[in-house]
Amino acid sequence: MQRWSEGPSGLVFGSDYNPEQWPAEVRADDVRLMREAGVNLVSVGIFSWGLLEPEPDRFDFDWFDDVLDDLHAGGIGVSLATATASPPAWLTQQHPEVLPVDADGRRVTFGSRQSWCPSSPVYRERSLKLVRALAERYGEHPALRLWHVSNELGCHNARCYCAVSATAFRGWLATRYADVAALNAAWATAFWSQHYTSLEQVQVPAHTSSFHNPAQALDFARFCSDELLGQHLAEKEVLRAITPDVPVTTNFMVGSQLNPLDYGRWAREQDVVSNDHYLIHGAYDDPRGELAYAADLTRGAASGNPWLLMEHSTSAVNWQPVNVAKAAGEMLQDSLSHVARGADGICFFQWRQSAGGAEQWHSALVPHAGEDSERFREVVELGAVLGRLGELRDSTVTNDVAILVDWQNAWAMESPTLPSQRVGHADLALRVHGLLRAAHTGADVVPVTAHPDDLAAVLSGYRVLVVPTLYLCDDTTAAAVTAAAESGTHVLVTYFSGIVDASVRVRLGGYPGAFRDLLGVRVEEFHPLSDGVAGELDDGTVGDVWAEIASAHDDTEVLVRYADGAAAGCPALTRRDLPSGAHAWYLGTSLDDEALAGLLRTVCTAAGVTPVAEASGPVDVVRRSSADGSWLFALNHGEEDATVVVRGFDLVGEVEVDGLELEPGQSAVVREV
Amino acid sequence: MQRWSEGPSGLVFGSDYNPEQWPAEVRADDVRLMREAGVNLVSVGIFSWGLLEPEPDRFDFDWFDDVLDDLHAGGIGVSLATATASPPAWLTQQHPEVLPVDADGRRVTFGSRQSWCPSSPVYRERSLKLVRALAERYGEHPALRLWHVSNELGCHNARCYCAVSATAFRGWLATRYADVAALNAAWATAFWSQHYTSLEQVQVPAHTSSFHNPAQALDFARFCSDELLGQHLAEKEVLRAITPDVPVTTNFMVGSQLNPLDYGRWAREQDVVSNDHYLIHGAYDDPRGELAYAADLTRGAASGNPWLLMEHSTSAVNWQPVNVAKAAGEMLQDSLSHVARGADGICFFQWRQSAGGAEQWHSALVPHAGEDSERFREVVELGAVLGRLGELRDSTVTNDVAILVDWQNAWAMESPTLPSQRVGHADLALRVHGLLRAAHTGADVVPVTAHPDDLAAVLSGYRVLVVPTLYLCDDTTAAAVTAAAESGTHVLVTYFSGIVDASVRVRLGGYPGAFRDLLGVRVEEFHPLSDGVAGELDDGTVGDVWAEIASAHDDTEVLVRYADGAAAGCPALTRRDLPSGAHAWYLGTSLDDEALAGLLRTVCTAAGVTPVAEASGPVDVVRRSSADGSWLFALNHGEEDATVVVRGFDLVGEVEVDGLELEPGQSAVVREV
């Protein structure tokens, strides 16, 4: 299979390109400016179904031929979208049942994007016809580098509650469960009189009178992820049959929130993992910390392989309450943060900022002001820097610490009937990642579902494994964590982990059932803490969010105890020393940043983990390496100067360095000697 | 009719019991542990419809026979649910119209609980068939103590807006009103062109373009309460016909918020009033004060008779944002608080904590950790204490102060078009109750509708009657309050009371129309105060929430006046002395806790009301008494020591006492000498 970028070396640089928004004569300017900027790959056709197939089965490819030909003439490669992301008006006019329905029973109206039910056979049939037509027409086009299936699958239509989806859900359940008795057992339907005598009685968990059955809700989340994956695979199958040598991807939306698609599972179906990422101001104290986490998680989903950043923004987006723009240098630094974490390409939405339409206020490479703008000049500079980083291609990132994450656990924790809504898996994983990063310690983020067969082996490869509030933990994962510890990996498990199995059934006999023996701790009862009710611990720190009535086994050392409240005297932090030499740590409460950073430092030190580089100040340090050498990224995101001990050649500043002193906002990528 | 507990003495102790959630072999353990804990009554079958009648008209009673037999063999009595609470999947699969519809027009989906329209004839028919089958099979079972109709009726389906409900509403209106002209008059339909020429035109007050007609909304609330009561009565009728000697109850959800069912009315249909109560953290500053209020209100609904606490929790629930668990001793103290206020039995949801399903995170008598847990050991201790309190059975609580409450008034105050949304009946009643309790003064909470025939006589039995913001006051209630005052009961009426009649029509000529003559006050205009706009009163206190342009009659003493704001100089607190010797007090604004407590003290002192016992500190003191003697409950809920002057034998500590000194969290029940 050919590579998705043009040659044996060099990073990808590009964007979505939607020339249909502009008069044809603009395209010559576009190609000229792309070349000026060093753009080498653009994604075309993403939202073009309406123009490519203006009426059922009547395709209008002429204008699109011109686009691809012009790009190729200009030396620009093409990531060719299957154009199925947004069906045209005629489809939902003829088949309103293709429009998705939300949990409140509202069927959406045409006039936005991605308005299709993932289970719709009509949509499936029409979309595959289009994919086939595109593959047949452009499969041999010399500009073609990569197939780009649909776009941000599930962004708006991840969970459809229509009757068609309900039927599909029942079909999915029929595959998952041997019979209705198995479903009844897995879902605990004996309670609340939910016993089913036929799968035909099962509904999607739409609006109902009170709480949903949590196992039903989780299975529906699984179904929804699978259903969209089914669309991806169906498109991929068509493409593969016609163009067996062209790699296929679909752009993920990996973020810290572990959204509705299980990208750990999805990544296994990609020829190259690609991702879209946008800074979210307001929701995160440190949006660029979330970027770093998401990039590490994307690499984790890709099992450590290089990946492609398919979309981010040159400046502001248009969908937040206040769309913060990027100051000078931030676009470069954000791009380098992705490259540092394994991205072999940096693309954006979109090439030219729209004059109209719903995304007219989303930034682009060519802004409304035109090429005579600081923004475009920064784009040209970015292209030049990326050009100098071509030697990094195919290099990888190696870390000693892993953070275990699981989409299925995140879905299980969507339940409104947990002991506390203040507890979260994704947020804690992000927080641990941020504290490690601040300590200049690299961490991989490892999704359970990226490793269906080799999880124990993967985890055993780390010196430290953090298991952050893994409420749902299936037997395989529990065994893998234990195996890793027994093989020498130091493990830190936090509160409310290992509680329920894959069917959301509590592991009985004392929490945390999946890790009770490993950790040497038995918890009898949780005492979630209300906001503002943090309690003292006997080492002078404070335990927030969570406390528990617990006891430690004889072979387990209690390091910290609750000093007040209902759990006074009970263990809050324990350590069990394993024959392997590894420690099994258990943290039963939530610590503040300083205390949690201290604990992570203690755990890492005991495990022999060292920082990526000796550094001081608010600087991200990440290393990529390959058989050819290593490159240290140093990105000062802070408002103070930072120093990094490193020797080599800085590919950004194009200067030999022996120790870095970075001003706020300054970045370096040092080829180490 | 037989008693709902097993013998002539002794309190009930037990729980819901849902053995269908567990393998059959667990039941032997269950019975063993129940006996260890002293459990003597369990509610079974509540959510068992799906398993008892797995297909229409095919009943599967064998497993249930075993459950009842095993319980009986273990000496455990049974509160037998009619199992109608949650219809099975096949019913709503065959008859989707049974599923209720909310005000937004959303029909719920199957998969939760209580998903049935209260007006559904299909549901009525199917549910009564089941009730009949159960009564015929188990009516003679020796374990049977009590029929438990449905479960928490109206918890999720109190107000259904479907077409079937609309038809039923019109039928209800046809009974209430002589003709459509009477309805037009009562609803003031001349305004907004709402005139009806036929009852067939009347709709349920679902989502509409602007505000609803307030009389329509109130009648709909009345209808909804009546409609569910109709289901209760229909089930009761079946049971009574087959088992005339077995008492029938249904578990209320009495709380301070005066929820959608008029339990004052409902209580008149119960052989024994039973109630479910849960602490609500977050919503109340003092959740245990709310418990005390709810328990007193439950007794009030029961016209002072002993009642049964059918459900509370051993520790945390699972439906609040943060589900606060109970510290050591709190389960005992909460239980005693209910017993103190007239409960002759203490039951819980549920026996064994679910491994799966929507309530898996709700605490139980046997926690996930199993019998080897502090929680279960506390349960055993509770059983022992309750065992020692058997002598209290059938004793009652007598207080000198009554607080008048009315569900219909609470419903009328749901209106979004009142002068201020900062004014509430239920909240003020709760607050008055709490201040009296802090002063160690007992108060009965008397629902208007519990006394359709003898309200005046009941109210006249108190030394003090508080009427807290009784916006809607029908003629009977107005007359009863006046009659009580004229017979010597001191009456304190607060602002915005006595304003509208039973049809929500304003009593004209100056507020408060229903009490103008009694109080000797005439109010011309309300001046609701915005948050943060409290005004000075001329006694140095502060008036919040409410002010008014008012004048006092010549025979009325103005005790406090507004010192600033639009109402400056107008009376804020008045007293009229009646020939009976009683005072008629009127408070036209909202006072802070200190000032309101002072006013209540003044009113009580003038009426000769004394505390339940001489006490100091944050201690609840409540007395139950009977022909056999009296028992003083003293519960220290606070964080400081408390003392109580009392002599006798403490049944909790099993010790003779002459004066109590109670540590925080300590409780005593003293058989007085």
Next chain:
Amino acid sequence: MQRWSEGPSGLVFGSDYNPEQWPAEVRADDVRLMREAGVNLVSVGIFSWGLLEPEPDRFDFDWFDDVLDDLHAGGIGVSLATATASPPAWLTQQHPEVLPVDADGRRVTFGSRQSWCPSSPVYRERSLKLVRALAERYGEHPALRLWHVSNELGCHNARCYCAVSATAFRGWLATRYADVAALNAAWATAFWSQHYTSLEQVQVPAHTSSFHNPAQALDFARFCSDELLGQHLAEKEVLRAITPDVPVTTNFMVGSQLNPLDYGRWAREQDVVSNDHYLIHGAYDDPRGELAYAADLTRGAASGNPWLLMEHSTSAVNWQPVNVAKAAGEMLQDSLSHVARGADGICFFQWRQSAGGAEQWHSALVPHAGEDSERFREVVELGAVLGRLGELRDSTVTNDVAILVDWQNAWAMESPTLPSQRVGHADLALRVHGLLRAAHTGADVVPVTAHPDDLAAVLSGYRVLVVPTLYLCDDTTAAAVTAAAESGTHVLVTYFSGIVDASVRVRLGGYPGAFRDLLGVRVEEFHPLSDGVAGELDDGTVGDVWAEIASAHDDTEVLVRYADGAAAGCPALTRRDLPSGAHAWYLGTSLDDEALAGLLRTVCTAAGVTPVAEASGPVDVVRRSSADGSWLFALNHGEEDATVVVRGFDLVGEVEVDGLELEPGQSAVVREV
């Protein structure tokens, strides 16, 4: 055409009058009290459809004859409603499709008011039949002064999303656009695959999967305003045909928020503009400042002509969370504030406070307490004062400053995909108005759409024109602003103005496209500021909400620059001096009140604008004048004394004055000498 008040002089004073709410015998009292208060015009029949036509085509006019006859006998004129505001129950019973549907697909139920779809042909037919019947019966009635079409059109039904509305929307689009290609171009449908091949595919912008197309949303807003205007014009046409000499109005709801109807457009269809206005406490820091703004905007919509205040309240309303009542004197002062700004009549909702129905807690001229009340005595006093102001009739208000507003811009800014949700047109216009008012400087508020043909001429008549965040600016408006500046009007344009054209397409090449040349500024990129992120400016003030990367032309003076943040060094305030002598000012950020007031003072001073009167303190000063003289209104809304330099006769205090000293709450209307 006859005048809408009874004679050649004198102001209107009156209210809505809904006698059908009361027994017939109350009417004699009503007329007696109206005469006592000096009421000379009442609006009748507004909500009477249900009683006037109790069954289809059966009219019951007898009772209504009596009402009009009694009023006429009492010398009270009638503003006769067409009674179409709220259709009766029988209409929606027979035709449920008349009930409107909201964006979530919920069809409203009967039982509130104004429950009709503006596009319903059934409603149109039935309503016009009623109008015709009324006009035929009462067209010659001697009490008739004015036709009052419907009531507060669009208050609750402005935007209907039903299928009938969708069809009407497509019809409206067919008129607006030459063909579907034109629509595709205007809406930029090439993006997100929204290309239409037939107008039949176009939907109303109801609930959808993500953001709506902004041009579709704006066209729908335009359609909705036009659709209701169509109802107004249809009713007016019927009335005009039968009673050509009776003026026709419909009561607007002009407020600062620029609600769903384009009253600038609507005003052109009124024989007299009338408006309803209510103080909104809580939403505005200064509700009476909002009143002043709304009154000035009403006059602006009326192109400066006198207008009629059709509704305000004597005291509290009933639809706010806390309905603040009016203190003594405030009703008079609020009334005078409207008269000062051009109202030739002061009416209220409603005559007698309802005993029942949804507005029972809305104040009235005769309160629940009856005529023996301070409220009614104040009403009588108000009538007397208005009687003394009769000489002001037909006088007008002239100001040197104009604030340009546009409903269409406000609708365009409803988009959730703008750079920042912290930016608003209406709020900024209100704020500028308030600061000018505090400086005793009068300002007209000029709606773009009130002047389809003469906008340039109108704007050129001012010394100063403020253009507050006019995001959408069509070519005509852009040209008019430029023409005004070129003719000598000083122009102050604020940030995010002149950005998109009438189709919401961005004007390219650097913002603000419509004013780039006029202002001599080119903006490359916006930097919206999050809450709490205000930046320093180099003159020591602070820039909030907004910053931008900009540069000034050579002929443009940069007065203030950003001192920090992403835009540091860029211009924040500029001035370009035009050959006409006028300055073109551009403010690129948001200033605090002190700084913005200072800028307005600078701009006004440079333009030779002087205050309305020399005054100090928190006093509103407004002048009306005519060929007969001038009258200075001075209203002290504040809590401190105020002084005004003026000589003449105060018609309120009935005293000669030479300089005013006004206590808090005191008002004067001085006939100047």
